[in-house]
Amino acid sequence: MTNFNIILFLCGWGPHAAYQTLQDNGSDIPPEIKMVRIPCTGRISKALLFKPFEMGADGVVLAGCEPGSCRYGTGTNTALNNVEDTRGILDLLGLGEDRLRLVTFLPDEPEALLEFLTDFVSEIKGIGKSPVVPPHKKTPLVGVDDLIKQTVVAYDVYTCLDCGKCTSACPLTLAGKPFSPRAIASTIISGNIDSPSVQNDIWACLTCGLCYERCPSAVNFPEFIRDIRHILKKSGSNGHAAHGGFFQSLMRTMTSPDLKIKHWEWLPEEIRTDDKSKTLFFGGCAPYFDIFFRNHLGVKTRKILVDSLRLLNFFDIRPAVLDDERCCGHDLLWSGDKENFLKLARLNVDAIHRMGVQEIIIGCPEGYRTFVHDYPEHGIECNFKVTHIFELLEREIDKGAVGFKKFNRKLTFQDPCRMSRFENCADLPRKLINRLNLKGFTEMQDRETGAICCGNCAWIGCDSFSKAMQVKRIGQVHDTESDLLVTACPKCQIHLQCAMEDPFLGEELDTKMMDLTSVLAKTIQWE
Amino acid sequence: MTEQKDIKQEIVITGFGGQGIVLAGRILGEAVVLGDHRQSTLVQSYGPEARGGACSAEVMISDEPIQYPYVRHPDILICMSQSGYDKFIEQLKPEGTLIIDHDLVKPRGIDRTFFSIPCTRMAEELGRVMMANIVMLGFFTAITKAVSLESARNAVLESVPKGTEETNTAAFNKGHDYGLAVLKGREKKATGKAGA
Ligand code: SF4
Ligand code: SF4
Ligand code: SF4
Numbered sequence: 001m002t003n004f005n006i007i008l009f010l011c012g013w014g015p016h017a018a019y020q021t022l023q024d025n026g027s028d029i030p031p032e033i034k035m036v037r038i039p040c041t042g043r044i045s046k047a048l049l050f051k052p053f054e055m056g057a058d059g060v061v062l063a064g065c066e067p068g069s070c071r072y073g074t075g076t077n078t079a080l081n082n083v084e085d086t087r088g089i090l091d092l093l094g095l096g097e098d099r100l101r102l103v104t105f106l107p108d109e110p111e112a113l114l115e116f117l118t119d120f121v122s123e124i125k126g127i128g129k130s131p132v133v134p135p136h137k138k139t140p141l142v143g144v145d146d147l148i149k150q151t152v153v154a155y156d157v158y159t160c161l162d163c164g165k166c167t168s169a170c171p172l173t174l175a176g177k178p179f180s181p182r183a184i185a186s187t188i189i190s191g192n193i194d195s196p197s198v199q200n201d202i203w204a205c206l207t208c209g210l211c212y213e214r215c216p217s218a219v220n221f222p223e224f225i226r227d228i229r230h231i232l233k234k235s236g237s238n239g240h241a242a243h244g245g246f247f248q249s250l251m252r253t254m255t256s257p258d259l260k261i262k263h264w265e266w267l268p269e270e271i272r273t274d275d276k277s278k279t280l281f282f283g284g285c286a287p288y289f290d291i292f293f294r295n296h297l298g299v300k301t302r303k304i305l306v307d308s309l310r311l312l313n314f315f316d317i318r319p320a321v322l323d324d325e326r327c328c329g330h331d332l333l334w335s336g337d338k339e340n341f342l343k344l345a346r347l348n349v350d351a352i353h354r355m356g357v358q359e360i361i362i363g364c365p366e367g368y369r370t371f372v373h374d375y376p377e378h379g380i381e382c383n384f385k386v387t388h389i390f391e392l393l394e395r396e397i398d399k400g401a402v403g404f405k406k407f408n409r410k411l412t413f414q415d416p417c418r419m420s421r422f423e424n425c426a427d428l429p430r431k432l433i434n435r436l437n438l439k440g441f442t443e444m445q446d447r448e449t450g451a452i453c454c455g456n457c458a459w460i461g462c463d464s465f466s467k468a469m470q471v472k473r474i475g476q477v478h479d480t481e482s483d484l485l486v487t488a489c490p491k492c493q494i495h496l497q498c499a500m501e502d503p504f505l506g507e508e509l510d511t512k513m514m515d516l517t518s519v520l521a522k523t524i525q526w527e
Numbered sequence: 528m529t530e531q532k533d534i535k536q537e538i539v540i541t542g543f544g545g546q547g548i549v550l551a552g553r554i555l556g557e558a559v560v561l562g563d564h565r566q567s568t569l570v571q572s573y574g575p576e577a578r579g580g581a582c583s584a585e586v587m588i589s590d591e592p593i594q595y596p597y598v599r600h601p602d603i604l605i606c607m608s609q610s611g612y613d614k615f616i617e618q619l620k621p622e623g624t625l626i627i628d629h630d631l632v633k634p635r636g637i638d639r640t641f642f643s644i645p646c647t648r649m650a651e652e653l654g655r656v657m658m659a660n661i662v663m664l665g666f667f668t669a670i671t672k673a674v675s676l677e678s679a680r681n682a683v684l685e686s687v688p689k690g691t692e693e694t695n696t697a698a699f700n701k702g703h704d705y706g707l708a709v710l711k712g713r714e715k716k717a718t719g720k721a722g723a
Contacts, residue, residue, distance in 0.1 A: 307723070314723040316711065400644075401708035405722075521723040526712030 004032040006059040006124060007052040008117070011041050011075075014065035017107030022114055029114065030121040032058075040064070041102070042075030046292065047244030049086045049100065054249045056134030059099045059124040063113070066104045076104065081295045088291035093253065094260035094324070096127060131258035141234040148193050148231060155224040159217040160185050166211030166221060171452045172204060175472060177465035179204055181211045181221050188228065202228055203240035204461040207334055208453035209421045226334055233336030241335065242462040243292075248335060250288060254326040255343035261324040263287065266302070271309045274318040280357040280384075281309060281319040282371070284364035285327050286490045297497045301490035307521035308363045308389050314524060315396045319361060322351055330366040330418075333374060334458035345370075345380045352384060359385040361392055363517060365416035365489045369423055388419070390428045390488075393520065397435060405523040410440035412482040413516075414473075414496070415451035416489035424449070429488050429516055436523060442480040452476070454492040455499060470499035474509045485513045534590055536673055539601040539618075540663075541583035541611030542628075544573060547660035548607065552584025554664060554682045555674060559588050562678020568596035581610050588673060603671055605663060606632045607646070624671055628659070642670050644705055653698050661687070661695050662702035669706025676703065 010016050016037060022029055038044060041064030052060050062083055067076045079102055087097035101120060105113045141147075152158065166181040167173050173180060179201055187198050207222035215221065233239055241248055254261070266287065267273070273281075286301035293299050312319055329344035352360060362368045371386045396402070413429060420426040426448035433441055446452045455470040456462050474496065477485050487493050493513050500509045538555070542548045549571045556567040570585040585598040604619045605626045606612040612632045619625060625641035627634055630648055634641055646662035653662075661683055668679045680699060687695040715721055 310723040396708075399704035399708040401705065401712040524723050525721045526715045 004058045004121070004125060004129070005034060005052075005056065006030075006032045006061065006121060007057050008033050008035045008061045008063060009038050009041070009044050009048075010035050011064040012037050012039055013071045014069060014107050015063040015103075015105040015113060018105050018110040018113045021110040025110075027110070027114055028118075030117055032121050032124075033061075033117055040070070040072050040075040041079035042070070042072065042077075044079065044082065045244050045246070046082050046086050046089075047246035047249060049082060050089065050246060050249055050253075053090065053095060053099070053130065053132060054135070054253045056130055056132050058127075058130045059120065060101075061117075061120060062100075062102045064102070064104055066106065069106070085291055085294055088294075089250065089288060092262055092265075092287055092291070093250075094262050095130060095132070098127060099124065099130070131260070132253055132256045133258075135252065138234070140236070141231070144231060144235050145191070145193070148188065148228065151224065151227045151231065152189055154227070155220055156217075157185050157189055157219055157224060160189070160215075160219055161217055162186060163216060165214045165216065166219075169210045169214040171208065171210060171469045171472075172206065172465055175465045175469035177204070177463075177468075179465070181205070185219065185221070185224075193228075193232075199232070199237065200240075202232060203237075204463065204465075206453045206455075206457045206461070206466070208417045208457065210450070210452075213421060213449055226336075229334075229336035230338045237336075239336050240461045242456065242459045245459075246292065247288075247331060247459040248337065251327045251329065251332050251344065252337070252340045255340050255347070257347060259324065261326065263325040264321045264323060267309075267321075268306060271306065272313050272318045273309070273321050275320045275355070277318055277320040278356070278358040279317060279319045280352060280355065280360045281312065281321055282328075282352075282360050282362045282364075282367060283308070283321070283325060284362070284367045284490065286364075289490060289494055293494060297494060297501065299490075299494050299497055301493060301515075304363060304490055304515045304517050307515070307518045308361075310521045311389070311393060311517065311524065312361065314521075320355060320357060322348075322355070324351065328364075328367040328370040330370045330374070331458040333370070335460045338378075341374075342378060342380070345375050345378065349375065349380050349382055352382075357384050359387055361387050361389050363389040365419035365423075366491070369418040372423070388425070388428065389517065390425075390432055394428065394431050397432075397524075401527050403525055403527040404435060404437045404520075405525055406437045407519065407523045408439050409484040410442065410480075410482040411436075411438055411484050411486050411519075412442050412444055412477055412480040413447070414444075414454060414477075414485060414487045414489075414492050415448060416487070416492060417451070417453055417457070419488065420451055421449045426451075429486075432516060432520060433486070436519065440482070442482055444476040444480055446476060454487075454489070455495040456491070467499060467502070470496060471502070471505060471509065474499060474511055477511055483512065485511050486516050486519060487513055488516050490515070535593075536588045536602045537598040537600065538586040538588065538603045538605070538673070539583055539598050539615055540586070540605040540607070541581070541615055542607030543610070544580050544582045546582075546607050547657065548582050549584045550686065551605075551660040551664055552586050554686045555586050555667075555679070556588075557686065558674045558678040558682035562681055563675050565590055566593050568593050570596050570598070581608070581614065583611060583615070603667075603673065605667060607659065607663065609633065626663070626667060626670060628663070642666070642706075642709060644702060644709075646702060649701055649705070650698060653701060654694060655698075658695060658698040661698040662705075665699040665702025665704075666706040667702075668699075669703045670710065 070076045083102040091097045211221045283305040329341035333341040556569045559567040566589045568587045603624045607628045629643040629645040644666045647659040650659040
């Protein structure tokens with residue numbers, strides 16, 4: 001037998017008939033091909049296209065009908081986009097886009113189908129085995145109740161006064177969701193972790209931390225929820241992932257040490273980096289986001305990374321970048337997968353140590369929080385200093401001789417929860433904003449440590465209530481009469497942009513957004 | 528800009544009494560002699576009344592013994608007051624370097640490039656307006672390189688009152704950082720890359 005695995009997603013209409021003819025005739029279908037019959041190529045989301053790669057597949061074929069002959073009209077077009085996006089992601093990951101193919105066959109083309117499959121198998125053999133290590137079989141968790149109890153003790157949830165301040169602060173509750181952190185806490189304390197409401201609500205919490213901010217007993221609810229998630233996940237809960245779990249799947253795939261990730265290959269020519277530098281710029285997952293959301297939201301969060309590097313170059317800092325940079329693991333940690341979070345953390349930290357770097361600069365607030373806080377807390381020691389890019393810019397600009405061109409906009413600012421609330425750095429972006437040469441800057445009603453979440457965290461639990469909350473938040477933006485919403489996290493842009501795609505409210509919600517880094521890079525100048 | 532190993536440099540620091548003009552001159556001279564092991568002299572002159580009146584320090588720096596300590600045509604002129612500027616500007620060599628306090632001096636009647644730093648304002652922001660001279664010294668060190676950074680910083684530490692070392696070092700660094708930033712900005716502008 002062969003050790004190559006190639007998954008063939010086969011549409012039950014056109015190509016399946018051709019495949020059946022091959023089977024009926026006893027044709028030599030390569031044994032590497034594992035066929036999965038599907039109703040329509042358009043139903044195979046990016047998450048499903050990618051899943052086999054996470055499981056270690058060497059190649060994937062999506063076989064459907066010619067664009068005009070799709071039984072459901074638009075299936076093939078949807079598949080085209082999904083395949084193109086997933087191929088882009090495979091390329092960044094270093095797996096190579098050639099491992100995924102979209103093909104179409106008519107029922108009367110069995111020979112052509114066979115020829116293609118044979119060629120594809122030899123092509124994949126030419127590329128070689130996938131370096132992805134398939135996940136090992138999970139052993140069911142024992143002693144769940146005890147683990148839950150330990151977590152309750154660790155976070156001292158018993159000190160909860162049942163005052164309800166958390167619930168009255170929670171943006172999900174305020175958006176009308178039948179959801180209460182106080183109730184979750186007391187249900188878990190009383191030993192009812194299996195109650196259906198808790199099992200659902202655990203995955204709905206945004207871990208935004210507003211409740212913790214208000215709690216008179218300082219119950220760290222978001223971290224408590226996070227650790228409960230790990231237990232539930234290990235005992236088999238599916239975790240309500242958004243986008244079919246694509247991002248978690250992507251991050252887990254990155255835990256394979258032999259991947260030759262190409263995180264920075266797209267970087268524009270004029271950006272100057274230096275692999276011998278003692279300073280490293282850690283960019284974060286924006287390149288993946290832009291490919292994934294290319295057709296849906298059209299976000300350009302990669303620009304934030306380019307502008308960050310431009311600003312560093314402006315100050316004659318040519319940082320190193322990590323060619324095989326991996327996700328920091330923030331979203332795995334917060335969506336219940338500590339095991340793979342730790343793998344990513346080790347791979348990143350080891351790679352940075354190998355480069356002999358003394359300081360890393362991070363622009364992504366989640367990455368910053370994860371490096372300064374969660375890595376050490378989980379026993380991953382970093383022998384380097386971690387600096388947020390705003391800190392560095394403030395320091396450099398404060399030296400003087402730098403000014404800002406007039407920027408004829410009225411701004412308001414969306415605080416990233418991981419920076420403003422968790423790391424208590426709400427003043428940092430504001431110092432920079434105050435240096436700008438603007439038409440105006442008006443704060444939103446809820447801001448700084450009290451700011452409302454952009455709508456999602458760690459790609460789980462996105463629902464109509466989180467949408468309602470986003471609509472409310474955008475309403476606050478409009479109340480300021482600003483004409484530009486400045487953000488400081490790529491995900492704030494993604495999730496808020498998503499809210500603006502609402503088919504009913506879309507136009508009403510429409511708001512221009514720009515990352516603070518980009519505003520700075522656009523207007524900064526030597527005096 | 529003047530290179531550190533120029534045979535001889537004549538410097539005038541001018542301002543009004545109370546700004547620490549003479550102290551700045553003394554720190555500079557000590558840095559040159561004790562730190563860089565070169566020769567230096569200092570001549571101080573006060574106006575009619577010591578506090579608030581015009582005041583200046585003349586500093587010579589040389590690799591050879593200095594025979595005559597009075598500056599006639601400075602290579603570097605540092606002005607921390609308008610009257611000081613008005614009095615000395617004519618004497619500055621055509622290719623000399625002019626450095627002024629951005630807020631206190633309006634460089635009128637000249638057609639030459641110069642360096643300016645809001646050193647009094649910066650000192651105020653750092654908590655003590657008295658440290659404007661130290662901020663200026665840091666700036667001067669970065670711009671002219673007439674004295675090495677280490678010697679200048681050490682001389683500041685040696686000369687300021689005990690207990691104020693930290694704030695004075697911060698003041699010196701502030702001026703020095705600003706000087707480096709100004710030089711970098713000029714260089715970038717000259718190559719047409721003023722923005723990011
Ligand atoms: S962390 Fe945020 S979403 Fe979760 S319960 Fe607290 S306030 Fe609500
Ligand atoms: S705010 Fe704190 S003390 Fe009050 S109900 Fe919520 S968790 Fe309990
Ligand atoms: S808000 Fe939009 S982009 Fe964000 S998780 Fe939900 S569906 Fe995805």
